[in-house]
Amino acid sequence: MPEPDESEHPDHEPPKTNTIQLSRTHLASGRPLRSPAFRWFFTGWSITMAGSAMSPVALAFGVLEVTGSATWLSAVLTASIVPLMATMILGGGIADRYRRDTVLRLTSLGSGISQTGVAVILLAHQPPVLLLPLAAVNGIFQALTIPTMRGIVPQLASGGGIQQANSLLASARNITRLIGPSAAGLLTVSVGGGWAIAADAASFLLAAACFAKMSLPDLPPRTKTDPTMLSELRQGWRYFSSRPWIWSVTLAFAVFNAANMGIWNILGPLIAVDTIGADGWGLVLSARGAGALLATVVMVKLTVRRPMAPALSLMTLAGVPLILLGTGANALWLAAAAFAAGVAAEFFTVAWSTLWHMHIPERLSSRVGAYDEFGSSVSIPIGQLSVPFLAAAFGTAAVAITGGVLTVVAMLIPLLLPALRRIELSTSKAN
Incomplete structure (x- = not known):
């Protein structure tokens, strides 16, 4: 038998203004873009991917512009990837334990704020050591985001619509990979890497606004008998x-x-x-x-x-x-x-x-x-x-x-x- 699906529990909150309440009967089966909830997710995803496609070029040249050192660039990248890998599994537990739309809103907002800090440091030519804690925070937010993205599509599409949804999301990702690096390069050459990072920060904040327009059903209230995070x-x-x-x-x-x-x-x-x-x-x-x-x-x-x-x-x-x-x-x-x-x-x-x-x-x-x-x-x-x-x-x-x-x-x-x-x-x- 299939295992029980916790998302089948009804929403316990009244509908909120300007949000889309989602239930099993409202999933996009054949054409996911017909679902308002999926459209808001797809829009937020596309905006996030556009910013993320710009970030590597912008960060590399922005750090080199401030420091002139490949060692500092390596240090900043390492400061991001180590916390990301260290907290990835915990991120999976959080994404399954709490509503995934809430997790996405918070991680997108957090990434936008931390990237804004990176942009300010680069634009103000502050000491590069200040980039390291912000890079670590970004890595942690990504560790929370990636598993959440892995689990959210079945809550927005069903049946044959799942493959169409995955294809549409992959198409958006590949388009941004083609355009994003060139756009980051132009911004970096014309106004500096700091402003390109600022554009990346804005993309996270816009994505958070899009994710706020969709609302998944509440999970059942947790009780004292529920398993701990470690058990899950x-x-x-x-x-x-x-x-x-x-x-x-x-x-x-x-x-x-x-x-x-x-x-x-x-x-x-x-x-x-x-x-x-x-x-x-x-x-x-x-x-x-x-x-x-x-x-x-x-x-x-x-x-x-x-x-x-x-x-x-x-x-x-x-x-x-x-x-x-x-x-x-x-x-x-x-x-x-x-x-x-x-x-x-x-x-x-x-x-x-x-x-x-x-x-x-x-x-x-x-x-x-x-x-x-x-x-x-x-x-x-x-x-x-x-x-x-x-x-x-x-x-x-x-x-x-x-x-x-x-x-x-x-x-x-x-x-x-x-x-x-x-x-x-x-x-x-x-x-």
């Missing part, structure tokens, strides 16, 4: 660790993320300097973004009943650009491979998100999602730190080719599990 996190871990179709993919993406974030982000530009140049590297990155955007548009209509075999098989294409980097391929071959990798990555993302929302009980979704996010992302700093040393020891070409091969193998291993190959898109949730 243990329950999430038991669910995660007992489902091989979940943790096998998590482990595969731990390998993928270590290789891609290390080799593609660090060795890629280094190799490009001596081969295809900065303009060629820009073409390759744009091609990857274009492929991702195409896939999300197609996935609004395309439904595959058993998507994991094709999704993971396609993900082997993500290893090809790494292999081509190592072999010194020209810009056109790399761009074509990056385009295919972008298509594959977004096909997988939409299929995985849809399976997640259809098969994992809503009341556990954020906790289980936090373990998935942590397990697949904790390898990123390991990859980024180790790649330069490996390249110095064995050569950039050998490391890039090996990373590509490891990516291909990692994507295929989970398909050895029959349960993963057979899992289907459905409207019922598994136990």
Whole structure:
């Protein structure tokens, strides 16, 4: 039997002015954009993604503008990612324990305020050490936001509308990834990185206003007999660790993320300097973004009943650009491979998100999602730190080719599990 869904409890508060009260009968089934609640969420999500796409460029050049030091930039980025990873699992517990719309409003508001502080420090040329606590606060807010986003879609859409909702959200994310960095670059060149960070802060505050326009049903009142947060996190871990179709993919993406974030982000530009140049590297990155955007548009209509075999098989294409980097391929071959990798990555993302929302009980979704996010992302700093040393020891070409091969193998291993190959898109949730 499906596990009970806590969101089925009725709302205990009277309707509020200018908010959209949501119940099971009001979920968007076929066309999520027809639902006012989803439209407000989609708008807030898109605004947040636009700001987040601008932030890396703006922060990098803003910190360098103030300090002229790559060491300070590394320190600021580390001050953000360490608290993010440290509190990710706790964020999953909070997102399942409290109303997710409330969590999103508070985290967006908090992120907007902390980013405003970053902008003020950069614009006023204050000591860069002041950026470190604000970066840490931002990391914590992101650790709360990410698991909340993983669990909220089934409360806004149902049935076939879940895949459409995930495709629309992914499309918005990819569009902002194409436009955001260029916009941040223009702002940074014209008025400075501090103002670009200020635009990011404004995006969080606008998103908080959008999230305030939607209101999910209240959860049942908590009693003294309810489990503690620690017990709930243990329950999430038991669910995660007992489902091989979940943790096998998590482990595969731990390998993928270590290789891609290390080799593609660090060795890629280094190799490009001596081969295809900065303009060629820009073409390759744009091609990857274009492929991702195409896939999300197609996935609004395309439904595959058993998507994991094709999704993971396609993900082997993500290893090809790494292999081509190592072999010194020209810009056109790399761009074509990056385009295919972008298509594959977004096909997988939409299929995985849809399976997640259809098969994992809503009341556990954020906790289980936090373990998935942590397990697949904790390898990123390991990859980024180790790649330069490996390249110095064995050569950039050998490391890039090996990373590509490891990516291909990692994507295929989970398909050895029959349960993963057979899992289907459905409207019922598994136990």
